Amino acid sequence: MTGPPVRNSIRVSWQRSEASNVDIDRPAPTYLDRFDRETTLTRAAGPVIDALASELTDEPVCIILTDAKGVVLDRRGGDASLLRRLDAVDLAPGFRYAESEVGTNGIGTALEIGGPILVNGAEHYNGQLRVFSCAGALITHPVTGGLLGVLDITTKARNTNSVLLSFAKLAAKRIQERVIEEASALDRALLSDYYAACRHSGGSVIALGDEVFMMNTHAQQHFDAVDQAALIDRARDARGGPKPLVFLTDLPSGTVARMAYQPTFVRDTLAGGVIQIKEQREPATARAQTRIPSIPGTVGTSAVWRHVSQEVLDACTRTDWLVAEGEPGVGKLCLLRAVHDHASSSRHLAILDPAGLPEPDELVAAARAELDSGSDLIIRHAHLLQAEAIDGLTELLQIVRDNAVTDAPWIALTVLADRGQDSGQLDTQLLHFFPRTVVVPPLRHHLEDIPALVRSLLCKAGFADLTLSTTTVNQLMRLAWAGNITQLRGVLTAIARKRRSGVVQLEELPPECRATTRRHLTPLEALERDAIVEALSNSGGDKAAAAGALGMSRATIYRKIRDFGIVT
Structure with a gap:
């Protein structure tokens, strides 16, 4: 210049x-x-x-x-x-x-x-x-x-x-x-709805806004700290929705909680939402069971994972048709397959996917052939079924149910929890045959299973000699894991491409795992985060040197490290 x-x-x-x-x-x-x-x-x-x-x-x-x-x-x-x-x-x-x-x-x-x-x-x-x-x-x-x-x-x-x-x-x-x-007006509106819900329901109530969180005394007294944490996580998932929503969540204690979310508005501005919680406990005989058996092929000892595993096992043992619902990558198919291998190993299990059989009549014909041969059946990604396939499967399942006397097949579906507005025919027509839906929890709801998952995924991928340090595993347990177990597998694969054995230290994690922010990053922000992590790694953690390499001031890189939650 x-x-x-x-x-x-x-x-x-x-x-x-x-x-x-x-x-x-x-x-x-x-x-x-x-x-x-x-x-x-x-x-x-x-x-x-x-x-x-x-x-x-x-x-x-x-x-x-x-x-x-x-x-x-x-x-x-x-x-x-x-x-x-x-x-x-x-x-x-x-x-x-x-x-x-x-x-x-x-x-x-x-x-x-x-x-x-x-x-x-x-x-x-x-x-x-x-x-x-x-x-x-x-x-x-x-x-x-x-x-x-x-x-x-x-x-x-x-x-x-x-x-x-x-x-x-x-x-x-x-x-x-x-x-x-504006914040005062929004907070006042949310507080008013919260007090109204507490008075009218007489039960457990949570309220969440951008800067506000409230949980009433009833919730604090009726749920222990672990269940409270699970309720808060599920409440955060619902926060920000503009429409009322009712959903069930399995708590670590074994309690099933019905959570009814009601948004609060000030004119056209969303102030937050109030969630009323009702307990739907299992029968005393179910709660009295001493120990949930270990199921080969599944990984996890957390109360949440053990509870959902027991639900699927019970359904498979009784040949109750089942819907496994959850976010992408949570392990729905893996859980169904492992439970079937454990409880009904003598029976063949067929797995069909609409993505692999795009023609509706082809999928229905394949399902009929498998059931006629005496196989049990899982239809994966059932939310992708076309209208013609739903009609054909509805007719087929009605015949199977009417004719089943002994040796009835076990049938299960996997669907996304958020499957959009085009699922009306699936929900009202096909799911009528399935008396039970089990929600497979996202990984962020059972982070304590990550150490075992890491060991299992590395062994399955052929990297049994590769381990993660305690600090590294602890960092993984702090992340949100929007892609769930599938994302974790991808991270471990990326690590294994660079080394096949030894102990992985914190600085060897991919950039996406070095930041703990839970807000969604734009593509530009993700690139910026990755560049900062790489510069810090190259400089041995020297923030001033990293800032110089990136052309930033020290004040800027400190602010961005804080904003992205980058671990240094």
Whole structure:
């Protein structure tokens, strides 16, 4: 870069921009076609930006709101000439104006330094941005301190003045005040619904919002700490849903809990939800059983896993037709197959999958042939069945049930817990033949089984000489495992590609396992997380060196390590 001397903060920003290989001639921000437009930030900022924009109509000043990653959420005000220039450099909703993508600017640089900044015309790294001056002020959550976004005021460079940054900071402060006002209104509404549910139900109640969690005394007295933790996990799964929902969950103690979720709204804004809990305990004779037998082929000793294994075993032993429901990758088919091998090893078990037999008549014919031959049957991914196949299977199962006197076949289905709105025919027509549904729990509900799962998966893959250190296993037990056991198997496979024996240490885990944040990361955030983990590994954990390698300030890398929950 050439030109007159510049401020140190700008010079360092140019160095970061150069290290990020930012194009000096043409800004190239990433465009996200999907991003959340309805957030705490946008709701709080809306009235503030409306008021400011009404005062700046046809003025050469534009108000820009971004999220914490620099993605433009809203753009208001500005005369026609200014707006055309902003469009020409993609400073518009959906584009990410991070410093690493477009160089020094009021949005991205404010995020990098963690504070407000005014970037005047020639101080921009990219040549096409030097016609602007922009002042960016951070917006943080007044209670949690978390970064919400940036309020940026942009004008043509010739119109800049010292008041621009003060204007941005005042607007950001007002938005933060609105965050508190809105949070108070949402929390009051949620609290009101919570108290109403406690009074009317007389039972166990949980309420969850973005920043609020409540559990009444009844729930605390009737469920032990382990069951409470399971209830909270299931409640978190339901949180954020805009519609009422009723679901069953198996608790570690063996209790089946019916959880009824009711969302709370303030006008069109979701404040959270209230969940009323009813116990549906098993008969005393079932609870009195001394010990659930170990089932070869299944791995897990947690109370939750043992309970669901016993349910499937009971159904198979009595030849009760069964539906195994759960998220992808939880082990539904593995559990059904293992239980069948344990309880009915003398009978052949056929497994059919609509994905492998796409023609409806072909699948029905295969099912009929297997049942006629005396086989037991599992239909995997039954939620994928087409209408014609459901009709054919309904007719077939009716014949089997009517004719079954002795030696009846055992039939089971696997379905997704969230199978969409097109499952009406499956639920009302085919599932009528299956008196029981067992919910196979996601891995996050029985994390204590991870050590045994790790050993089993490594042995099955042929890596019996490879073990994980205690610290490494403990880290795996802190993760959310959205992909469940399938994701765990993939992680272990990735590790085994690099080494076949010995003890795997924490720093050898893939980047996705070095961060404990449970929020969903965008593809860009995932790439950023992986880059930070790799830089930390290459620098031996030296954060300053990693920041230098990535072209970040030390303050930025510390903030991102905290935000992503990266273990160092």
